[in-house]
Amino acid sequence: MESSTDAAKHTRRSFLDLVLGIGATGWLASVLYPVIRYLTPLPSAGPSGPVKLSADQVKTLDKERFVIVPVQGKRILVFQDPAQNVRALDARCTHEGCTVQFVPGESVIWCACHNGRFDLDGRVLSGPPPRPLSQYLARQDAEGGVTVTPQTA
Amino acid sequence: MSATAPRSGLFGWLDERYGISPLIEFLRHKEVPIGAHPMVWYYLGGMTLFFFVVQIITGVLLLMYYQPGEATSYESIRYIATKVPFGWLIRAIHCWSAHLMIMSLVVHMFSTMLLKAYRPPRELTWLTGFGLFGIALGFGFSGYLLPWNELSYFATAVGTDSVKSVPVIGHWLLLVMRGGEDVSINTLYRFFAGHVVILPLICAGLISVHLLVIQRQGMAPPIHGETARGMPFFPNFALRDLLLWLVCLTTLAMLAVLLPYGPGLPGMEWELGSKANPLAPAYPGIKPEWYFLWIYQLLKEFPAHLLGMEGPEVCLLVVSLLMGVWAVIPWLDRTAQRGRHSPGFTDLGFAVIYFLTFLTLKAADLGVAETPTNDAETAVVATFCAYITLGVAVVATLTRVLVYHHRWFVLSAAALAHIALHGLLGWSYLTVGAVVAVVTAVVLVASGQLRTGAEAGVES
Ligand code: HEM
Ligand code: FES
Numbered sequence: 194m195e196s197s198t199d200a201a202k203h204t205r206r207s208f209l210d211l212v213l214g215i216g217a218t219g220w221l222a223s224v225l226y227p228v229i230r231y232l233t234p235l236p237s238a239g240p241s242g243p244v245k246l247s248a249d250q251v252k253t254l255d256k257e258r259f260v261i262v263p264v265q266g267k268r269i270l271v272f273q274d275p276a277q278n279v280r281a282l283d284a285r286c287t288h289e290g291c292t293v294q295f296v297p298g299e300s301v302i303w304c305a306c307h308n309g310r311f312d313l314d315g316r317v318l319s320g321p322p323p324r325p326l327s328q329y330l331a332r333q334d335a336e337g338g339v340t341v342t343p344q345t346a
Numbered sequence: 347m348s349a350t351a352p353r354s355g356l357f358g359w360l361d362e363r364y365g366i367s368p369l370i371e372f373l374r375h376k377e378v379p380i381g382a383h384p385m386v387w388y389y390l391g392g393m394t395l396f397f398f399v400v401q402i403i404t405g406v407l408l409l410m411y412y413q414p415g416e417a418t419s420y421e422s423i424r425y426i427a428t429k430v431p432f433g434w435l436i437r438a439i440h441c442w443s444a445h446l447m448i449m450s451l452v453v454h455m456f457s458t459m460l461l462k463a464y465r466p467p468r469e470l471t472w473l474t475g476f477g478l479f480g481i482a483l484g485f486g487f488s489g490y491l492l493p494w495n496e497l498s499y500f501a502t503a504v505g506t507d508s509v510k511s512v513p514v515i516g517h518w519l520l521l522v523m524r525g526g527e528d529v530s531i532n533t534l535y536r537f538f539a540g541h542v543v544i545l546p547l548i549c550a551g552l553i554s555v556h557l558l559v560i561q562r563q564g565m566a567p568p569i570h571g572e573t574a575r576g577m578p579f580f581p582n583f584a585l586r587d588l589l590l591w592l593v594c595l596t597t598l599a600m601l602a603v604l605l606p607y608g609p610g611l612p613g614m615e616w617e618l619g620s621k622a623n624p625l626a627p628a629y630p631g632i633k634p635e636w637y638f639l640w641i642y643q644l645l646k647e648f649p650a651h652l653l654g655m656e657g658p659e660v661c662l663l664v665v666s667l668l669m670g671v672w673a674v675i676p677w678l679d680r681t682a683q684r685g686r687h688s689p690g691f692t693d694l695g696f697a698v699i700y701f702l703t704f705l706t707l708k709a710a711d712l713g714v715a716e717t718p719t720n721d722a723e724t725a726v727v728a729t730f731c732a733y734i735t736l737g738v739a740v741v742a743t744l745t746r747v748l749v750y751h752h753r754w755f756v757l758s759a760a761a762l763a764h765i766a767l768h769g770l771l772g773w774s775y776l777t778v779g780a781v782v783a784v785v786t787a788v789v790l791v792a793s794g795q796l797r798t799g800a801e802a803g804v805e806s
Contacts, residue, residue, distance in 0.1 A: 261626070286628075289503075290528075291503060293627060305628040308630075320650075321648070
């Protein structure tokens with residue numbers, strides 16, 4: 194192609210580079226996308242409505258004054274406050290994610306990992322946790338059965 | 347032997363086909379510099395490699411019985427440790443060798459740092475070595491969860507939680523690491539794949555590059571090239587290496603037999619304990635393995651909120667920054683680049699050692715009988731650990747002055763002032779850290795030494 198100038202050669206060259214670049218990027222994306230989707234876990238399945246505690250869980254609740262139950266892939270702390278009301282809070286500490294517990298003697302929610310303390314509404318009393326624990330709806334029926342609703346109260 | 351002379355036997359057979367005698371010739375001519383530094387520093391890399399090989403062998407043996415799963419992980423390890431003939435030994439060696447490997451790796455890294463072996467043209471050796479350090483930490487972290495016991499469950503819950511602080515993709519990363527919102531058996535499956543396949547592959551690749559560049563360039567000579575002497579790598583140095591490996595193997599076997607569940611130091615025991623129960627509350631005294639204790643302690647020093655961010659986020663930012671600076675040291679140390687001594691960076695190495703020592707000791711709760719639950723007990727721990735760190739520093743500094751004639755101590759002095767003010771006077775770790783960092787920066791600028799001390803803020 195003796196007739197084509199250097200400039201024309203140059204533009205054709207950079208055009209081909211561009212096409213090649215787009216092709217390579219597209220190819221890479223089409224390889225990576227399924228891998229990324231594959232690695233991303235699906236949201237945990239399970240009933241979305243209220244969850245009824247099993248007889249064993251209710252027994253633990255009566256004995257220890259608290260029990261930790263799985264609700265939709267979350268750990269929920271169900272406890273009996275001093276007025277004998279059943280209440281529920283997210284059991285996952287907002288600091289580094291340890292599992293909190295109810296300390297009946299002091300009426301606080303305590304995280305053993307770094308000594309974080311919350312009141313019974315989940316508000317931070319002391320320690321490093323930056324945010325309060327979410328509250329959940331818990332109800333005790335006349336026969337003593339307990340239901341937890343996975344919506345924040 | 348010359349490359350052309352015909353040889354008989356297996357060597358001749360191989361040489362005729364593949365021409366391997368130049369390789370032997372190369373190894374014969376390769377030399378290890380002697381005379382400038384104590385030789386011991388040259389053996390640590392080989393020692394780390396030895397422990398890694400032990401990990402592969404014992405790891406593959408463990409795999410013959412280990413079954414990942416909710417109902418099998420804990421049970422299969424208990425089976426290995428109690429029923430399988432010599433299972434306890436294989437497990438004990440895997441655990442001991444994991445800790446010894448990380449120890450020799452850390453000492454190896456600090457010795458190459460202090461000897462400035464990272465200076466050009468060996469930047470890639472430093473970078474691949476730093477990558478290997480990261481991989482080793484990954485091995486320890488992922489292996490820790492595999493027995494699926496209570497301690498490992500909570501340590502993993504806390505450890506993985508920190509990735510949520512990564513900007514933008516933090517939550518996604520957390521999901522991918524855990525295989526769900528929370529640590530569950532899905533997390534164990536992912537960690538298992540990482541521990542026995544992904545990390546070993548990456549590690550093998552990095553080790554190859556690390557060794558290849560070392561073979562190409564030889565060992566770093568001392569700055570100023572005070573020595574003209576060298577020891578042939580093969581067979582002289584290689585035989586010494588071999589002897590050391592025998593010593594390591596014997597030590598490993600003795601430790602594994604005498605203390606099959608570890609020395610019982612904080613972050614260094616592997617008693618199986620009870621099985622993980624995701625629905626049990628955490629208990630006091632949950633600690634990661636010893637090489638993570640400093641980050642664990644630093645996280646504790648940060649308040650819930652700081653500078654408009656959440657404490658853990660700021661802390662991880664600081665840790666990432668420190669790691670980043672450590673990784674690019676070959677490019678920061680302009681003085682060593684020109685083949686001159688860089689006392690500022692030597693001192694930085696010591697400052698980092700004091701910084702890590704204090705945090706690690708403090709995280710181990712030395713000085714009190716039980717995990718402290720109030721501020722007074724925490725202060726006792728801080729004071730006790732400050733005394734130990736200062737004691738170590740006095741010995742190190744005397745050695746530096748008398749034996750090595752060091753004259754530059756600004757950064758290590760800053761690190762020690764930080765520890766003393768916090769531990770002995772009880773001032774807040776972060777506040778003192780910030781004050782000391784500013785004062786150090788001012789001193790360095792004022793004395794016009796910023797070139798050697800550009801990393802002033804690094805320590806705090
Ligand atoms: C640098 C290399 C390695 C390090 C630092 C390391 C570290 C660890 C640690 C700390 C544990 C937990 C031990 C316990 O508490 O029981 C572990 C367990 C395990 N590792 Fe490794 N490991 C390494 C390489 C490997 C390799 C290469 C394999 C296999 C190919 C492997 C297979 C296993 C298995 C099956 C377990 C579970 C058994 C047990 O926990 O006793 N490891 N590893
Ligand atoms: S994880 Fe709860 S206080 Fe740190």
